[in-house]
Amino acid sequence: MNKTKQIVQNSLDALMKDDTFIPELTGETRAQAFTSLASILSTPNHVHKSFLRIPLENGQVVRIPAYRVQHNNALGPYKGGIRFHETVNEDEVINLASLMTLKNALHDVPFGGGKGGLVINPRTLSEKELHLICKKYVRYFSDSLGPDKDIPAPDVGSGEREMDWMMAEYKSIRPGTPYRGSFTGKSVVNGGSLGRREATGKGVYFTFRYLFHDFLQNQKSLLTKTDNSYAKTVAEFENKPMKLAIQGFGNVGSIAALEAYQCTFLQNKVVAVSDRNVTLYNEDGLNIPSLVKYTKDNKGDLPVSAEELAVAGVKADVLNREDILYLNVDSLILAALEDQIRTDNMEKIKAPIIVEGANAPVTKDADEYLSQKGVIIIPDILANAGGVIVSYLEWLQGRETQFYSEEEVFSQLFKKMKGTLDSILPVFFGDSFTLRQNCYIQSVTRLSTVLYRQGKLY
Ligand code: GLU
Secondary structure, eight states: OOHHHHHHHHHHHHHHHOTTSSTTOOHHHHHHHHHHHHHHHHSOSEEEEEEEEEEOTTSOEEEEEEEEEEEEOTTSSEEEEEEEOTTOOHHHHHHHHHHHHHHHHHTTOSOOEEEEEEOOOGGGSOHHHHHHHHHHHHHHHTTTOBTTTEEEEEOTTOOHHHHHHHHHHHHHHSTTSOGGGGOOSOOGGGTOOTTHHHHHHHHHHHHHHIIIIIIHHHHHHHHHSOOOHHHHHHHHTTTOOEEEEEEOOSHHHHHHHHHHHHOSSSOEEEEEEEOSSEEEEOTTOOOHHHHHHHHHHTTTOOOOSHHHHHHHTOOOEEEEGGGGGGSOOSEEEEOSOSOOBOTTTGGGOOOSEEEEOSSSOBOHHHHHHHHHTTOEEEOHHHHTTHHHHHHHHHHHHHHHTOOOOHHHHHHHHHHHHHHHHHHHHHHHHHSSSOHHHHHHHHHHHHHHHHHHHTTOOO
């Protein structure tokens, strides 16, 4: 059983014993309803797979495996990104789609969960080839997609350009539909939302800041009243300078780094950042704005040598890219890919706080090991929901053709995330579950209640 399925099952076990949860379900009927819930939540509704036929510019024809998984739509149309990466596979897309169901349920976003994937390395393809791949993806899956059915968005390896191409293709295949709502994460000129690009990274940093600043300031008494070991860890950081390391310097990591650098609520020092090539380390803190500028001018890559650091105007030691994980820091923000902390490297982790900016960066065994050691892991479905929350705002704006200012978008984003954090954190510090387990319990409660009321459990 993978981590997602296991924690969903644990959440159901906890709810089964909680007699305030759907109290009218008792005895044998209750047991049956929970068995139904377990099978509904652990299985995707649909797994679509195609092999796209793509003529490359060199004249060769290749078949590209493409997926769209629709996990669950009890709360609204399926929603989730399309990953462009050579390691994409069916199990991974199914797992990521189920995480989207849980993420949307947790934050009360009226969408279900879906995910797509293309087994390609976009860096090795020309713009023309990528354009064709995007158009074919929409053509092959067009019957399953749509603004009220299934709404894709960017994920690892895809962005505004790809969403613009896909929306344009959808518009020509389905003339007359409210096409702006068929894809989110589009460019602003094409009906995208201001702030969508920064939303995930801003949300990731916001959850971290909220826990160590806003929550600590307003609800500190909750931390001192309990003997919960996680509460003690948080309380120890009150007004203390914090050293941060951020793995991944793409759309999520670079924005989270910038937010941390500019934050006036906490005394942060971003001492390390990394990408697919290097880790850069400076114990006095890195100049993040200069690094952001450098990556913009250099196809997204961080400087890797003394010469390149001089061009960037940044002082740092150059380490191996995995070194970022093992540094002596207070918080490690994981904003690269999944499975970064595993059984083979979990014992080397020193950070007492981990924030999951990426989806599933900590494996099941590593999650159990670190949580038992008292490490606070702010889980993916809580921390990285900023993207899908602003996708929802983009979808709404596209429907109304009324567009919000950037200020309005961020204020709605933070309001939504604050609402979730306010409902989860007091429970987390008062019970014996991890933050991830508490988030799953909240998501599963919402999904289960809706499924029960829709008459789907018998
Ligand atoms: N790919 C992002 C995620 O994993 C965003 C999904 C969306 O906006 O639909 O949450």
